[in-house]
Amino acid sequence: MSAVEAEMQEDAGTSAAAQTTPGLERLRLAGPLTAVTAPALRARIRQGVAEGRTRIEIDLQAVTALDAAGIAALLEARRVLEAQPSGTLALRANDVVCRALRDTGTIAAFALWTGPGM
Amino acid sequence: MISVEHQGPDAPSQSTRPRERGSVISRGTRVYLRTFTPADLDHLSAWVDDPFLERMVGSEFLQSYKHVWDKSPAFFEAVLTDPTQIVLVIEAQRGWTKPVGVVRLFNIHLLEGYAFLETIITDVRAMKRGFGVEAGKLVSYYGVDVLGLRRIEAKVYEYNVLSMNSLRRNGFRQEGILRQAGFDGERYWDLVIFGILKEEIETQRQKDKVYLPLDPPEGNGREPS
Numbered sequence: 379m380s381a382v383e384a385e386m387q388e389d390a391g392t393s394a395a396a397q398t399t400p401g402l403e404r405l406r407l408a409g410p411l412t413a414v415t416a417p418a419l420r421a422r423i424r425q426g427v428a429e430g431r432t433r434i435e436i437d438l439q440a441v442t443a444l445d446a447a448g449i450a451a452l453l454e455a456r457r458v459l460e461a462q463p464s465g466t467l468a469l470r471a472n473d474v475v476c477r478a479l480r481d482t483g484t485i486a487a488f489a490l491w492t493g494p495g496m
Numbered sequence: 497m498i499s500v501e502h503q504g505p506d507a508p509s510q511s512t513r514p515r516e517r518g519s520v521i522s523r524g525t526r527v528y529l530r531t532f533t534p535a536d537l538d539h540l541s542a543w544v545d546d547p548f549l550e551r552m553v554g555s556e557f558l559q560s561y562k563h564v565w566d567k568s569p570a571f572f573e574a575v576l577t578d579p580t581q582i583v584l585v586i587e588a589q590r591g592w593t594k595p596v597g598v599v600r601l602f603n604i605h606l607l608e609g610y611a612f613l614e615t616i617i618t619d620v621r622a623m624k625r626g627f628g629v630e631a632g633k634l635v636s637y638y639g640v641d642v643l644g645l646r647r648i649e650a651k652v653y654e655y656n657v658l659s660m661n662s663l664r665r666n667g668f669r670q671e672g673i674l675r676q677a678g679f680d681g682e683r684y685w686d687l688v689i690f691g692i693l694k695e696e697i698e699t700q701r702q703k704d705k706v707y708l709p710l711d712p713p714e715g716n717g718r719e720p721s
Contacts, residue, residue: 413582413584446606449606468517478577482605
């Protein structure tokens with residue numbers, strides 16, 4: 379794949395719950411998350427927070443490469459979200475992502491989602 | 497849904513950017529930094545056999561390509577997927593048909609916020625033109641702004657006065673000396689350690705000026721320790 383795609387989904391709750399629960403954003407990234415593509419992720423996170431979505435799940439299962447710039451973008455996302463009331467970031471990672479996070483000693487900084495599909 | 501075109505080496509064929517050009521990451525007045533591409537391996541192959549570069553820089557990056565990877569094309573993928581380094585190619589804004597060098601941040605420690613800098617100007621004709629100074633400056637900004645670094649460190653052979661002057665022009669301070677830590681094949685040389693902190697990089701950014709022409713190196717560039 380040659381693109382980073384981010385799909386936003388509103389929380390699949392009742393309309394009443396949606397009114398009282400902050401929005402949930404789910405991002406699916408595909409292809410390399412590197413110096414070239416990481417700025418798009420940063421911008422998407424900032425936009426989401428500005429619009430009040432402070433619970434973000436990022437699906438990285440289709441990511442094919444992760445460099446320092448990509449990890450830095452994930453770290454910044456965590457920092458920005460955790461600075462918000464009830465802000466959270468969860469990652470769904472594949473082997474490529476887990477290896478990069480382990481190699482950089484950053485894996486413990488993230489909440490990894492290992493459950494069924496997001 | 498948002499979709500961002502990836503302009504890197506594996507960009508789709510309909511991309512208008514030539515495959516070998518990579519993506520521009522940072523742009524200065526004299527040089528710009530772009531991503532490393534498979535086509536750059538041809539340049540690397542020439543650079544690793546340059547004895548002048550070997551002596552002046554002693555780059556582990558170049559040595560690894562030659563001796564560990566035996567100039568294998570797989571080196572590109574290894575670099576791309578190495579989360580502890582960022583490798584960027586230095587291109588002059590005008591007047592050059594080939595890259596003038598490579599700059600990289602390596603041993604990146606994202607949580608601790610520090611990394612090491614290596615700047616290699618590979619064409620002798622491109623030296624003393626401020627290319628290395630500006631490339632070092634741009635990648636330092638990148639380290640602070642994108643990677644969240646708070647400290648950058650560099651090592652220089654004691655005889656490489658040009659590199660020491662370049663680092664000083666970017667606000668790096670000499671922090672120490674590793675005595676006889678370098679070997680050039682004939683004798684041991686001291687390695688001079690330089691470092692810069694985030695606040696000092698910001699100070700340099702406010703000046704944001706490249707000094708040209710560069711003063712010629714004079715005498716021993718090492719400060720007394």
